[in-house]
Amino acid sequence: MPQSQKSNVSLKPYNTFGIDVKTSQFAEADSIESLRNILLQTDISKTPLLVLGGGSNILLMADFPGLVILNQIKGIEVVSENDKTLIVKAGGGERWHQFVLWAVEHNLGGIENLSLIPGSVGAAPIQNIGAYGVELKDSFHSLEALNISTGVVQTFTKEECKFGYRNSVFKNELKGKYIITSVMFELKKNPVFNTSYGAIQSELEKNGITELSVKAISDAVIAIRRSKLPDPAEIGNAGSFFKNPEIEKSQFDVIHEKHHDIVHYPGADGKIKVAAGWMIEQCGWKGFRDGDAGCHAKQALVLVNYGKATGEQLYNLALKISHSVQDKFGVTIEPEVNLIG
Numbered sequence: 001m002p003q004s005q006k007s008n009v010s011l012k013p014y015n016t017f018g019i020d021v022k023t024s025q026f027a028e029a030d031s032i033e034s035l036r037n038i039l040l041q042t043d044i045s046k047t048p049l050l051v052l053g054g055g056s057n058i059l060l061m062a063d064f065p066g067l068v069i070l071n072q073i074k075g076i077e078v079v080s081e082n083d084k085t086l087i088v089k090a091g092g093g094e095r096w097h098q099f100v101l102w103a104v105e106h107n108l109g110g111i112e113n114l115s116l117i118p119g120s121v122g123a124a125p126i127q128n129i130g131a132y133g134v135e136l137k138d139s140f141h142s143l144e145a146l147n148i149s150t151g152v153v154q155t156f157t158k159e160e161c162k163f164g165y166r167n168s169v170f171k172n173e174l175k176g177k178y179i180i181t182s183v184m185f186e187l188k189k190n191p192v193f194n195t196s197y198g199a200i201q202s203e204l205e206k207n208g209i210t211e212l213s214v215k216a217i218s219d220a221v222i223a224i225r226r227s228k229l230p231d232p233a234e235i236g237n238a239g240s241f242f243k244n245p246e247i248e249k250s251q252f253d254v255i256h257e258k259h260h261d262i263v264h265y266p267g268a269d270g271k272i273k274v275a276a277g278w279m280i281e282q283c284g285w286k287g288f289r290d291g292d293a294g295c296h297a298k299q300a301l302v303l304v305n306y307g308k309a310t311g312e313q314l315y316n317l318a319l320k321i322s323h324s325v326q327d328k329f330g331v332t333i334e335p336e337v338n339l340i341g
């Protein structure tokens with residue numbers, strides 16, 4: 001085994017669910033060169049590979065029989081500027097929220113609604129992170145990613161990333177083929193703020209804010225998230241465990257007949273997006289706990305590890321939850337987090 005790699009390493013510090021499993025090999029990369037070296041020293045045709053950023057969107061279900069690479073490529077730099085926008089490049093290993101705070105500090109708009117989302121910059125485009133009416137793709141310019149089999153760094157435009165709701169090309173046809181080394185954003189000097197999400201407006205009113213600013217919105221989002229979502233430093237979790245499903249209008253109409261108060265929004269292609277958290281709560285899971293695996297008491301879409309839950313226990317709870325939503329509403333809910341192992 002190459003010297004830069006360690007063997008038999010616990011992944012507990014590297015996943016926000018706090019699952020205590022081990023990986024056979026572990027390496028950290030703080031540059032494209034070190035990434036290439038690690039890959040050159042590994043027989044990638046035989047070794048399962050898992051690239052981790054913040055580890056905030058995974059559920060580890062077993063020991064990992066391969067190589068985990070921690071992306072630690074840092075750096076934030078302004079690439080170009082005009083009178084309206086700045087193109088800013090951030091290293092894939094930067095913490096997402098640190099990058100948002102950098103934008104807030106420089107009064108640059110576009111990602112303030114995405115404050116306090118755990119995880120790394122490099123992982124953010126993979127699932128097109130989103131919150132409070134805004135998605136990463138709205139401020140995305142392009143990204144650079146290392147092709148794992150050739151070692152070549154390629155640029156991907158917004159179109160090439162094929163962003164969708166919690167989705168991109170990196171979750172589909174290019175899954176496992178690239179490591180995102182940096183992401184470029186187009187940030188605005190005079191942004192149009194998105195306060196369409198009701199809770200943002202009430203939070204701003206509560207704080208007596210009459211003049212909107214990048215900082216005021218960021219602060220409001222931080223306060224809302226803190227009030228509803230568990231802090232992974234205190235209770236293990238990976239944010240929303242399931243995606244909000246999009247269903248056909250005809251199916252929605254049948255459910256709506258029976259459940260008038262079902263929370264829903266317009267979805268893509270005439271479909272209806274239904275709040276999975278609402279359905280899970282209706283099935284009685286909110287606040288449920290079995291051992292250390294539970295369903296968060298303030299947000300039913302979030303599964304939590306109170307301490308020593310295993311990935312399997314959390315997965316079994318997720319299965320029970322999705323079966324009961326299927327039985328009660330006839331709707332299939334799918335995990336948002338990546339299940340590993």
Ligand code: EPU
Pocket residue numbers: 130131132133228238239240241242243244263275276277278279281286298299300301336
């Ligand atoms: N709701 C309930 N009970 C619950 C949870 C939610 O009735 O236990 C209802 C709420 O009252 C609200 C609706 O469902 O009317 C939506 O809830 P919320 O605004 O909390 O958002 P969400 O749809 O549950 C999504 C994202 C979150 C993001 C929020 C805010 C997904 C899978 N999740 O959650 O993203 O922060 O909207 O925009 O789309 C994440 O991806 O990890 C994540 C936290």
